[in-house]
Amino acid sequence: MAFEGLADRLQNTIQKIKGKGKVTEQDVKEMTREVRLALLEADVNFKVVKDFIKKVKERAVGQEVMESLTPGQQVIKVVKEELTELMGGDESKIAVADKPPTVIMMVGLQGAGKTTTTGKLANLLRKKYNRKPLLVAADVYRPAAIDQLETLGKQLDMPVYSEGTDANPVDIANKAMERAKEEHLDYVIIDTAGRLHVDNELMDELIQIKQNVNPDEVFLVVDSMTGQDAVNVAESFNEQLDISGVVLTKLDGDTRGGAALSIKAVTEKPIKFAGMGEKLDELEVFHPERMASRILGMGDVLSLIEKAQENVDEKRAKELEEKMRSASFTLDDFLEQMGQVKNMGPLDELIDMIPGANKMKGLKNVDFDDKQISHVEAIIQSMTAKERQDPSVINASRRKRIARGSGRSVSEVNRLLKQFEEMKKMMKQMTNSQQGKKGKKGKKSKGFNFPFM
Amino acid sequence: MSFLKKLKDKFQATDNQEEVSDKYKDGLSKTRKSFSEKINDLVARYRKVDEDFFEDLEEVLIAADVGVTTVMELIEELEMEVKRQNIKDTNEVKQVISEKLVEIYQGDNDESEDSSLNMQQDDLTVILFVGVNGVGKTTTIGKLAHQLKSEGKEVLLTAGDTFRAGAIEQLNEWGKRVGVDVIKHNEGSDPAAVIYDGIQAAKSRNADVLLCDTAGRLQNKVNLMNELAKVKRVIEREVPNAPHEVLLVLDATTGQNALSQAKTFSEATDVSGIVLTKLDGTAKGGIVLAIRNELGTPVKLVGLGEKVTDLQTFDPHAFVYGLFADLLEEEE
Ligand SMILES: Nc1nc2c(ncn2[C@@H]2O[C@H](COP(=O)(O)OP(=O)(O)O)[C@@H](O)[C@H]2O)c(=O)[nH]1
Ligand SMILES: Nc1nc2c(ncn2[C@@H]2O[C@H](COP(=O)(O)OP(=O)(O)O)[C@@H](O)[C@H]2O)c(=O)[nH]1
Ligand SMILES: [Mg+2]
Ligand SMILES: [Mg+2]
Numbered sequence: 001m002a003f004e005g006l007a008d009r010l011q012n013t014i015q016k017i018k019g020k021g022k023v024t025e026q027d028v029k030e031m032t033r034e035v036r037l038a039l040l041e042a043d044v045n046f047k048v049v050k051d052f053i054k055k056v057k058e059r060a061v062g063q064e065v066m067e068s069l070t071p072g073q074q075v076i077k078v079v080k081e082e083l084t085e086l087m088g089g090d091e092s093k094i095a096v097a098d099k100p101p102t103v104i105m106m107v108g109l110q111g112a113g114k115t116t117t118t119g120k121l122a123n124l125l126r127k128k129y130n131r132k133p134l135l136v137a138a139d140v141y142r143p144a145a146i147d148q149l150e151t152l153g154k155q156l157d158m159p160v161y162s163e164g165t166d167a168n169p170v171d172i173a174n175k176a177m178e179r180a181k182e183e184h185l186d187y188v189i190i191d192t193a194g195r196l197h198v199d200n201e202l203m204d205e206l207i208q209i210k211q212n213v214n215p216d217e218v219f220l221v222v223d224s225m226t227g228q229d230a231v232n233v234a235e236s237f238n239e240q241l242d243i244s245g246v247v248l249t250k251l252d253g254d255t256r257g258g259a260a261l262s263i264k265a266v267t268e269k270p271i272k273f274a275g276m277g278e279k280l281d282e283l284e285v286f287h288p289e290r291m292a293s294r295i296l297g298m299g300d301v302l303s304l305i306e307k308a309q310e311n312v313d314e315k316r317a318k319e320l321e322e323k324m325r326s327a328s329f330t331l332d333d334f335l336e337q338m339g340q341v342k343n344m345g346p347l348d349e350l351i352d353m354i355p356g357a358n359k360m361k362g363l364k365n366v367d368f369d370d371k372q373i374s375h376v377e378a379i380i381q382s383m384t385a386k387e388r389q390d391p392s393v394i395n396a397s398r399r400k401r402i403a404r405g406s407g408r409s410v411s412e413v414n415r416l417l418k419q420f421e422e423m424k425k426m427m428k429q430m431t432n433s434q435q436g437k438k439g440k441k442g443k444k445s446k447g448f449n450f451p452f453m
Numbered sequence: 454m455s456f457l458k459k460l461k462d463k464f465q466a467t468d469n470q471e472e473v474s475d476k477y478k479d480g481l482s483k484t485r486k487s488f489s490e491k492i493n494d495l496v497a498r499y500r501k502v503d504e505d506f507f508e509d510l511e512e513v514l515i516a517a518d519v520g521v522t523t524v525m526e527l528i529e530e531l532e533m534e535v536k537r538q539n540i541k542d543t544n545e546v547k548q549v550i551s552e553k554l555v556e557i558y559q560g561d562n563d564e565s566e567d568s569s570l571n572m573q574q575d576d577l578t579v580i581l582f583v584g585v586n587g588v589g590k591t592t593t594i595g596k597l598a599h600q601l602k603s604e605g606k607e608v609l610l611t612a613g614d615t616f617r618a619g620a621i622e623q624l625n626e627w628g629k630r631v632g633v634d635v636i637k638h639n640e641g642s643d644p645a646a647v648i649y650d651g652i653q654a655a656k657s658r659n660a661d662v663l664l665c666d667t668a669g670r671l672q673n674k675v676n677l678m679n680e681l682a683k684v685k686r687v688i689e690r691e692v693p694n695a696p697h698e699v700l701l702v703l704d705a706t707t708g709q710n711a712l713s714q715a716k717t718f719s720e721a722t723d724v725s726g727i728v729l730t731k732l733d734g735t736a737k738g739g740i741v742l743a744i745r746n747e748l749g750t751p752v753k754l755v756g757l758g759e760k761v762t763d764l765q766t767f768d769p770h771a772f773v774y775g776l777f778a779d780l781l782e783e784e785e
């Protein structure tokens with residue numbers, strides 16, 4: 001399996017330790033080795049991983065882990081804490097110049113998402129801060145880059161400054177500043193052409209623009225799918241332009257996003273925003289802690305909880321949580337949750353946030369649309385009360401009957417039952433690890449009440 | 454004859470090797486340096502082939518985005534090989550490393566398997582481009598159109614990205630630049646319908662090649678992947694045996710996610726080859742080794758810049774030559 005989360009990775013070691021009374025240094029070493037692999041699989045740069053592991057090891061060899069009853073969970077906890085610390089706090093503020101206009105420069109490699117993010121930032125500035133931005137088309141190299149920004153300007157109904165492709169980007173930026181002042185626009189967002197960090201000539205152009213317009217923010221836009229090279233890119237852009245922050249794009253994908261950690265480690269600049277889609281309102285505040293979970297393959301638990309809380313009956317959820325813990329969760333409960341899940345929005349998005357979901361082949365391959373849910377509902381509704389309580393009684397002939405009753409195929413019935421079993425297994429694992437995180441047994445882990453789990 | 458020599462000979466037997474060689478060496482110079490320098494460093498630092506040596510080697514490979522699983526497998530095999538041949542000197546192990554890397558790429562496949570595109574002799578060839586956002590699909594189409602046109606082919610482009618702002622204009626601009634026509638609809642229209650029109654136009658004009666652009670999409674978006682499968686079905690229905698190539702465009706900067714891209718796009722559209730773009734940067738694109746290893750998908754083209762001529766047919770020997778040029782020169 002290519003992408004295992006940290007929890008999965010630690011399973012083996014944890015199993016081994018379980019019977020033993022004490023954790024040895026060798027055990028810790030094995031665990032940190034798994035941590036290392038998990039981070040590397042998540043695309044965190046190997047040098048960053050090295051430093052990181054050193055820190056974790058120091059803490060882990062100490063009492064914290066070795067004397068704990070749940071060393072595996074303790075390691076996860078230590079890793080998560082260190083990771084969150086490294087990632088820094090929430091810092092999504094955008095500078096405001098003493099004297100308007102405030103100038104933002106967008107820089108980065110080709111195709112990272114600069115132009116799209118320019119539109120998104122402008123949208124955010126108007127919507128949230130009631131500002132009037134001017135978009136500046138300073139990419140004169142990529143074919144139709146200006147058209148692209150102008151189209152975004154039209155969609156947003158916002159002014160775009162452009163001079164065609166023959167003009168010099170430095171001049172364009174300068175004149176745009178004048179235009180903004182004349183028209184009392186209070187933000188200027190300069191969309192520059194993508195370039196390689198090793199392209200001296202083009203990097204020089206950015207330095208010149210910077211010297212001319214004296215920006216309040218220089219945002220480095222980075223594709224969250226970037227691999228080991230992220231450190232080179234970030235380091236180089238930062239050295240040459242002293243960036244003020246980072247925007248991580250395409251986080252709506254299924255990448256672990258270890259680049260985030262690499263970038264933060266080498267630049268020490270805050271990651272401020274996350275691009276979550278192609279549309280102009282799909283820019284979110286960057287949450288370091290969620291990113292830490294994601295990198296570790298523990299799913300974006302917090303986001304999921306937030307979404308879930310908006311739609312779920314608290315009391316009922318608590319009951320379900322109890323059931324999950326005692327593993328008495330039944331297909332009836334599942335059916336009920338389906339209903340709640342339906343109200344929560346695009347399912348494939350939700351699924352991606354569930355820890356371990358990427359491991360559950362069945363889940364991953366299902367086309368999660370509402371139609372699918374009604375199929376699942378139909379299947380469960382065709383079961384007898386007894387079958388719903390105890391699916392183990394469902395033999396081949398019962399499967400056939402259920403399939404006929406629901407109008408679905410036997411293989412769909414099989415798949416559902418298999419998924420349900422896997423889900424139960426996962427629940428148990430999750431609730432256990434959540435307890436471990438809290439450090440105290442029995443204490444109710446707050447918020448662990450999202451449906452579907 | 455040593456493996457590296459063999460590699461070099463093979464490489465020099467290819468056509469226009471000079472030009473290709475320069476391109477690769479230029480484009481990959483940073484890649485090449487850091488990679489082979491590191492291996493050389495390693496060899497210099499360790500006189501003995503021991504555990505620490507392998508640990509460091511592991512890092513060199515990880516740094517090239519080869520991917521944890523592939524690297525672990527490789528290291529394991531190397532350790533076995535070193536034991537088997539009773540190699541103690543790190544200099545000797547260098548040889549084995551290169552051999553294994555090439556082996557990973559070539560696998561059991563016949564070495565001479567060529568990475569050229571499946572072009573129809575007398576009939577229309579349809580090539581579909583797929584991939585995530587911003588990897589270089591449209592740019593590659595522009596470059597390939599230029600290449601095919603200069604070979605005397607009648608080329609037509611079709612603007613299947615009806616979603617991203619300015620995407621149609623971008624392809625249109627490439628069409629103008631290269632001097633080929635572009636079949637397009639308005640932004641927001643059905644991509645399958647544009648592709649359908651592109652096919653009809655290509656048929657009625659007796660074009661040789663139709664290059665189909667599509668919108669970038671992240672592979673976890675089920676609906677968008679379904680949309681892409683539909684586009685492919687339209688092509689299948691309208692032209693027998695088409696699409697003749699489904700090229701997945703991958704950005705060399707991408708890390709482990711590229712493997713997931715390759716898997717999911719293959720499931721949806723039966724990818725026949727890979728275009729590895731942006732190799733002119735410092736990223737190494739090592740993930741194609743893992744992809745090749747796991748899925749068998751060959752790299753067919755590489756992008757080495759933004760200019761119309763910055764596209765090369767993938768030549769595994771040249772690629773490996775590029776990666777190991779320093780080692781080769783040293784051997785002499
Ligand atoms: N899914 C997704 N796509 C994005 C995001 N940000 C940008 N894109 C897409 O990435 C591609 C490149 O974006 P663009 O803004 O043109 O990049 P630039 O070359 O840096 O200006 C386009 O297809 C965008 O729609 C994001 O957050 N999520
Ligand atoms: N340096 C470099 N840039 C490239 C290469 N291929 C494409 N690009 C750039 O990457 C960006 C995205 O390319 P585009 O073709 O629009 O990507 P698409 O969204 O997949 O169609 C553009 O700025 C291109 O100029 C390449 O091989 N090298
Ligand atoms: Mg742009
Ligand atoms: Mg495109």
